Amino acid sequence: MLLILILMAQGINVEAFDTPNDDGSSITIRWIPDTQYEFFQILRSLDPDEGFEPLAQLPGDYAEFIDRGLQSGQQYYYLVKAVQKEQETSSEIIGPVLPKAQIFDAGRANILVTIIILFAAILFYIAIARRGEKLYIRKIPALTAMEEAIGRATEMGKPVLYVPGIMDIDDPQTIASMSILSKVAEKTAEYGTPLYVPTSKAMAMTMAQQVVKEAAMKVGRPDWFNADNIRYLTDDQFGYVSAVDGIMMREKPATNFYLGTFYAESLILAETGHATGAIQVAGTAMPDQLPFFVAACDFTLLGEELYAASAYLSQEPVQLGSLKGQDLGKLLIILIIIIGVASRVFGLPFLYNLLNVQQ
């Protein structure tokens, strides 16, 4: 009780300042929390002498309030009241505080630096590749197996099924999948093997149709392209799965590709494909679905390999250069992790503050 009275007699220490790294529409108010108070009341006014209106009421363990939706350049005054039963104590009037817009979000500077370094590494290796230097890229078995899998379907006189995931084209995995589809379509068109691409999104269907059509024209087989084979089924996750499973059971494709974003449907698709005796190549950047594909498919592209697949399959030096740059980026991340761990172990706040990312 004595402590509360001392605190009340002393008032509350409050600071209010322009919220850093924002669009100039907020002010942050901070105070020292004290759970012996029932709540803190925050009041605001445009005039230091009158017109303070309550903004919020926060429990005693709260230490911060961000007043949002303010007008940039306008002066604001704040008052914080701490309430304990019948008694209340107020801070001094804080202000004027002016919210200002920042041109650059300094809290994300470390992300920018990392991206610039990664971009520089990728561009450096692309430049090296353009000069004609040969770059070593490790073999990815799942990609090497793709051509064999398509060849098997051709020999058996059966179609190839390509599932580009269940997300739309704003998902990077779907974009990566479309790039791989282009290569798969070139091969199937060349061999004259039917290719089915059932999609779960209408926009993905339009993109897939265009990709397959262009691939067919590229290998001189425009007659092979059949728009009905690249069709929209449904946006509903399990409706889509049952429709694709139906295609597998009726058409019995010899080769199934599952490349893109998958959720709970991954194992249902892969197990049905396995039951039909198809060779299956899967790839996703969804870490939780990877074990299912590894267990049920013959070959799996693990995470980053999905993004690398198109560059790998094209064998174009410039694209391979970007993969090499990516590896340099990986080395950089490993170094950053080691620095981060060391900074924590040896208590170097400067270093780990550098790595801290503001949301």
Place this chain on the structure above:
Amino acid sequence: MKRTIPLIIVFGCGIFMLISFFIPLRWVQDTSQLLQTWYLGVIAFFVFIGIANIVRVNVNKIQRKLADWQYSIILLVFLFVMIGAGIFGGPEGGLFNYLFHNFQIPLSATMFSLLAFFVASAAFRAFRARNPEATLLLIAAVLVMVGRVPVGYWIWHGFPDLVEWLMQVPNTAAKRGIILGIDLGLISMALRVLLGIERSYMGGKD
């Protein structure tokens, strides 16, 4: 020109969205939001393209009496019944709700429940101790399965803690390694797409 203009749009929008992550100015954030809203508008338009595609493919199948063409009639009937129920009765309408709760939800639940059987069959194949890696997988899986059920605790009180350690330490470490690789792959692919090096998603080069 057929490719150049889309490439310019991709580059412009991509770079703008990237920059907007670092610039908190209101007009930049509003423009970024606007671009995303446009995308949603485009998606709404594509619903009609999707329906048109379903109708075209299935009508074609019925006309040509292709295999299982009778199912296409059922599909089209229910497609238009649902559309009609939604338009005339609203999404909270009696018929729409009845069809949704008595057809759509049980059918989806049936498909989802198949997962339990597929997990068992996939696990049976994956857990065969063919080589040292598969043996390790088998041991880890057995430990996790036993540790996650009450009988595990009954056999040995330390099982749940051991499982927690397996999940939190080796499993999380491996998963984070994969996620880091994924993010780097994503950055690399994004740069290839922005610079127009990777354009096979548009159907290839000119």
